[in-house]
Amino acid sequence: MLSNLVVTKQKVVLIIDELNRERIAPKFIGSLLHEQGQGADTIKALPTGVSLKHVATFEALIDKYANNNTGSTTDSNFTGFNVILPTLADLLCYQTPAFIFGFLNRLRRSENVRRVFLWASPQHLQDPHADYILAGCEYLAELVLRLETDKLLSLISRKPGGGVTNRRYSCEVSKTQFKVTPLDGGRPAGASSKQPSPEAEQTPEPASSTFKIELDEDEVLARNALTLPYERTSEPPEGNIIYTPDADDDFDEEDPDEDLCI
């Protein structure tokens, strides 16, 4: 399921939507969180619409959840809030890009915020510098999910240690489910990794390394077809001595025992 890939330890999640699903963006993100068992009390959404005109709306969210003035830190199970922001197009309708970046950064730095979700549809960004703003959001994000087509998506993930992975998946989408399968033949997202299949136990995967040790099918065929020099291709019919004399040898073709009357 897509939620296995998106609801992770990465804090700032940017979803770039090329499919014009902006109207269901909050529902989409909320469903991902619910699938991963995130409680409704940890999911907080900034109000959309006309209220975005007022800076007080943003400050109220920061004060209440980022600074955690709700008192939730007393709960031992509290792990942080999941904040769903309005779409980038709606934010840009009322606030400047600098304000949006600053707000995003404040949420990112807050210890009481576990994850921040931002949805961006390029065909809705009403700003002359939309490309630059989207690039800035990608820079801030630790996980970038790009919904490319109905069947394809890509996921760029930045680990805390600095490693970056970029993987592509095929997807099957229905109204209530979003299944993904890696395009490089890996196991579909969401499959259990605790009980490997019998086939996997018999043929363990080689340890990942920077050297390519395994042979492809083509390479195996080519190796088998190769004939080495001086390699015998067939068995001789009987024992035989093959002597090639050098230039200094005094080689006599005649049989030395020919004059014997034996």
Added chain:
Amino acid sequence: MATSVLLACGLNEQKLPGFIHISEESNVDGSFLISCVLGQRLRISNAGTLLVCLQHHYQHYFNAGMRLGYNTNIFQGKTLGVIDVLSDMAGEGLASKWLTNTEGQTLTEQLVDDIRAQVESNYANRNSYTVLIDNLSILFNLGASKLQVQQFCQDLAALAKEREKLTVITKLSNSDIYQLTDNNVAKLGQVRIQVLRLKSGVFREVDGKLLIERVLDEGNYACEETRKEVLYKVNDRNVKVFAPGEIGVKV
């Protein structure tokens, strides 16, 4: 006269969706839709209508209504309210409130306030109330920015959400030029009607194409939508619709 085109667009019901957007491509005229919807709403008993005239003045809609078989003058002041921006500007000139920055308010903010005032005074007495905005692109000509127009539509959508029986219908011409504004306004509503020109040229029997997109259900990950395409021809006193392929070239 106009029943067939409203039936094709799904706008013949008594209760319309909360927000409907009409996107009109360049070089094609979708004004007939506004006149058709206006006539249909006026014919419904105790249904209020507010017409915001930006592209044409009120007299144009009266003339169009007479051709389609209804008289707007009978309903004006009763079930029909009119905000005639063009006539106000023509009458008052540069002193018109639409051209001056009254009390620090922009044009779109003043317009929202006027619409809200009309709705609040008339909505309670009506079984349904429809606000028709013709045409958003004129706001650009009057000095509004794209963000202001987007905020204006967001305010209208919020107004429609506050009131269950309220429907807002907006029209934006040259939607291919104002693509981003068109996308942002269309996403606010459940129904989008695109008035498109014929791609292969012009034809005597057909004026253009209507593409009607309707969101039936919003799921968690995808929406259930329907798309329907019809051809139309605007005649002197009626509007005809055809299914694609119905009209052929007669040799």
